[in-house]
Amino acid sequence: MKKLLLLLFLITSLIKVNAQIKPVYFYGDKVISNKNKATSYAIYGKLSDQDIWMFKRYDLNDNLLQTGSYNDELLTIPHGKFVFYTGVVDYNNINRTRYDLKGKTRFKSQEGEFVNGKEEGKWFTYYPDGNISSYMEFKGGLANGAYKEYDKYGDITVSGNFLNNEKHGEWISENGTRIDTYENGVRKSTRYVKKTKKVKGEVKN
Known part of the structure; x- marks a missing residue:
């Protein structure tokens, strides 16, 4: 329930800046597709008026690990x-x-x-x-x-x-x-x- 409420809050916040929401999962610092093997996860979304992807990463207990932004959808070029x-x-x-x-x-x-x-x-x-x-x-x-x-x-x-x-x-x-x-x-x-x-x-x- 805590994760669901958190995701809803994040989605609501990102909607306010007209972002397209996407989840991504990590094993260590490597992006993976199998969320069952994830050691952390992130929510990110593209700002509609610029080529910037806002990013928030959490551990599996929903503790915030980092915030930032990227120049690309693959999250390989940090910017900001x-x-x-x-x-x-x-x-x-x-x-x-x-x-x-x-x-x-x-x-x-x-x-x-x-x-x-x-x-x-x-x-x-x-x-x-x-x-x-x-x-x-x-x-x-x-x-x-x-x-x-x-x-x-x-x-x-x-x-x-x-x-x-x-x-x-x-x-x-x-x-x-x-x-x-x-x-x-x-x-x-x-x-x-x-x-x-x-x-x-x-x-x-």
Whole structure:
């Protein structure tokens, strides 16, 4: 009954934007035709006024896994904003943490933009409480630009830059005490500095 109500709600929502509704089933990340073997499913529909296929994917317990949009009916060319969701319990088990969101069981774990199938611009990952876990910049599907990792208090633990998917320039880690210098992915030197003060940083979405 829960699935039926959910599907009816999705269909109603998509009708409002004049979309043509279709289901699709997945085994892992592979699209399959046999829904009895599916490990997740999605509902998607084409917006009537543009060549965009809106997409929502769920696990078999109807938990939202991701939202996004595609340029094609076969769902091979992601285009637009994508948001991914994770269970709090799953996150705690994997990372040995104890987040408790007061009744909420899932959270937004990652988001970013695709342009014609390639990652573009700013991508973020998040802790269950909504704080930024990492930040990364893409251009044409390749990591290009700043990269930062944060601890749960908002302090930067790792920072550096990528150039065409390779580490390039100075990378700072170990609470700001280690500085590695890279050239096109090859580490050229490492030096250690005395710890003075924690570096705090914030990346605005």
